[in-house]
Amino acid sequence: MPVEPPPTAPRLTPARRPTRPQAAPPQAARTPPHAFWRRLLPLLAAVSLAIRLPSFLHPFWSPDEGYLAVQARILAEGGELYETVVDRKPPLLPWLYEAAFAFFGDGSAQAIKLLAIAAQFSTAALLAAFARRRWGDRSGVTAGVLFLLISVGFIPQDTQSVTFEVVMLPFTAAAVLCADRGRWGAAGVAVAGAFLTKQTGGVVLVPVLWLLWRTSSGHGPARQQALLRTGLLRTAVGFTAPVAAAALLTDPAGFVFWTVTGSGAYVFSLTGSELHVLIRALVNSLILCLCCAGILPPVRRALQVARPAAGRPLTDLWVWFAASAGAVAVGFHFFGHYFLQLLPPIALLATATLRSLRHERLRHVLSVPAGACALCVIWAFFAPHAELTHAERVAAAVREHSAPTDRVLVWGMHPQTYRLADRAPASRYLTAGFLTNFSGGRDGPQVGEEYAVPGAWRVFATEMRTRPPALIVDDSRGKPYAPEHLPTLRRLLAGQYEPLPGTVEGTVFYVRSSGS
Numbered sequence: 001m002p003v004e005p006p007p008t009a010p011r012l013t014p015a016r017r018p019t020r021p022q023a024a025p026p027q028a029a030r031t032p033p034h035a036f037w038r039r040l041l042p043l044l045a046a047v048s049l050a051i052r053l054p055s056f057l058h059p060f061w062s063p064d065e066g067y068l069a070v071q072a073r074i075l076a077e078g079g080e081l082y083e084t085v086v087d088r089k090p091p092l093l094p095w096l097y098e099a100a101f102a103f104f105g106d107g108s109a110q111a112i113k114l115l116a117i118a119a120q121f122s123t124a125a126l127l128a129a130f131a132r133r134r135w136g137d138r139s140g141v142t143a144g145v146l147f148l149l150i151s152v153g154f155i156p157q158d159t160q161s162v163t164f165e166v167v168m169l170p171f172t173a174a175a176v177l178c179a180d181r182g183r184w185g186a187a188g189v190a191v192a193g194a195f196l197t198k199q200t201g202g203v204v205l206v207p208v209l210w211l212l213w214r215t216s217s218g219h220g221p222a223r224q225q226a227l228l229r230t231g232l233l234r235t236a237v238g239f240t241a242p243v244a245a246a247a248l249l250t251d252p253a254g255f256v257f258w259t260v261t262g263s264g265a266y267v268f269s270l271t272g273s274e275l276h277v278l279i280r281a282l283v284n285s286l287i288l289c290l291c292c293a294g295i296l297p298p299v300r301r302a303l304q305v306a307r308p309a310a311g312r313p314l315t316d317l318w319v320w321f322a323a324s325a326g327a328v329a330v331g332f333h334f335f336g337h338y339f340l341q342l343l344p345p346i347a348l349l350a351t352a353t354l355r356s357l358r359h360e361r362l363r364h365v366l367s368v369p370a371g372a373c374a375l376c377v378i379w380a381f382f383a384p385h386a387e388l389t390h391a392e393r394v395a396a397a398v399r400e401h402s403a404p405t406d407r408v409l410v411w412g413m414h415p416q417t418y419r420l421a422d423r424a425p426a427s428r429y430l431t432a433g434f435l436t437n438f439s440g441g442r443d444g445p446q447v448g449e450e451y452a453v454p455g456a457w458r459v460f461a462t463e464m465r466t467r468p469p470a471l472i473v474d475d476s477r478g479k480p481y482a483p484e485h486l487p488t489l490r491r492l493l494a495g496q497y498e499p500l501p502g503t504v505e506g507t508v509f510y511v512r513s514s515g516s
Contacts, residue, residue: 040144048121054377066417070085070416072100086428091196091249096115133177153290172324172344184208185235185238189238195239203327210319214316295354314349321345327341397507408472412475413479426463436480
């Protein structure tokens with residue numbers, strides 16, 4: 001009988017260790033929106049208030065604040081923007097100043113400080129919403145907090161004042177967030193808000209259009225063209241409607257002249273100031289790098305090791321950053337507050353590359369900008385404010401030598417003197433820059449009557465003839481726009497005014513002569 005072969009022993013395979021399930025990275029998790037915002041918004045509000053507490057120490061941190069305050073008073077008294085008072089900026093921020101003074105009182109500087117806090121808070125919240133939508137809850141917190149920490153990294157006059165850039169940033173962040181969500185009409189409105197605050201804010205249209213192109217490129221040719229047409233139309237309508245309304249509410253010709261066509265010499269003249277401007281650009285760029293020092297090394301390593309943000313390219317954020325960098329360079333001034341426009345894309349780029357870090361490592365990285373932020377806030381509390389002190393002393397002398405109903409002319413670059421002295425300006429040109437092309441830090445040879453805004457001296461001569469000021473304050477103090485360099489102003493002073501004895505830190509006062 002056949003013998004059955006013995007059964008073969010079963011092959012033993014080594015037991016495998018059970019693998020742990022791959023947990024999602026903590027930053028990819030999303031809690032319900034109401035829970036997320038209920039925890040984050042109070043934190044952002046507290047940080048926004050803390051970093052701007054020094055702003056309440058002084059009524060004015062920069063000449064821009066003084067200019068806007070004087071504008072707001074003139075508008076509240078029935079003046080017309082671009083006619084009774086002029087500026088090279090769009091009308092939105094003067095209107096906000098006027099509204100704040102109307103609601104909280106003409107002498108209330110606190111309302112304006114609160115406006116800046118609201119702008120900082122809104123920008124941080126919008127950046128948090130963008131980051132949370134793309135990368136999860138933890139990234140939303142990182143983006144909002146990081147923006148606030150680095151937003152005070154310049155000198156106090158640039159970060160504590162209520163400038164055009166501070167109020168412009170919420171609109172730029174809203175424009176990119178709306179574009180990322182495919183809401184093209186709302187994105188256009190937000191671009192218009194940024195442009196109506198400051199012209200360079202309009203460059204946020206570049207990343208908006210980039211996102212429109214990228215969103216439509218994943219479809220077939222016919223569908224892509226339809227999406228592009230629809231998106232472009234909605235963006236154009238959203239942008240054009242508010243801008244056209246602002247032009248009609250002011251003076252359309254004046255709006256176009258003062259915001260677009262009438263500032264060529266101011267924007268493009270650089271002759272004789274190249275070294276000064278270059279030094280300022282390098283210094284403020286270095287300050288920006290220092291305030292971001294803690295996040296630069298991990299960001300650099302993350303960019304070298306792997307593609308950030310779970311494989312999704314960051315091209316739109318780089319486009320936003322490049323467009324903002326171009327806006328900072330326009331005009332070749334490179335003031336510190338100009339660099340604030342770079343901070344939203346920087347905060348998002350940093351957030352995207354920091355998202356892979358563990359919680360402990362992320363806290364360690366953010367502690368460096370937090371420390372720099374604390375130092376900048378302390379600096380703002382104790383920094384000297386020489387220009388404001390000088391303006392206050394000049395204003396006291398103006399009150400002494402004029403009556404409350406008198407109109408005065410402050411020939412200088414510090415319009416806050418009008419507000420501090422509580423005197424009405426005798427000219428629509430609140431600084432000498434419109435009549436000489438002088439601007440802060442630009443003191444080259446292209447300063448003088450021949451470089452003024454076209455037609456400005458003719459209007460100025462009419463103002464001096466029809467309503468001559470009771471007091472003229474020469475606050476030039478040896479600058480290139482001093483009266484001895486300006487024939488028209490020199491003749492006016494020699495023929496109708498006589499100097500008062502004594503000066504205030506080099507500032508000379510002229511009263512009308514008895515025979516004029």
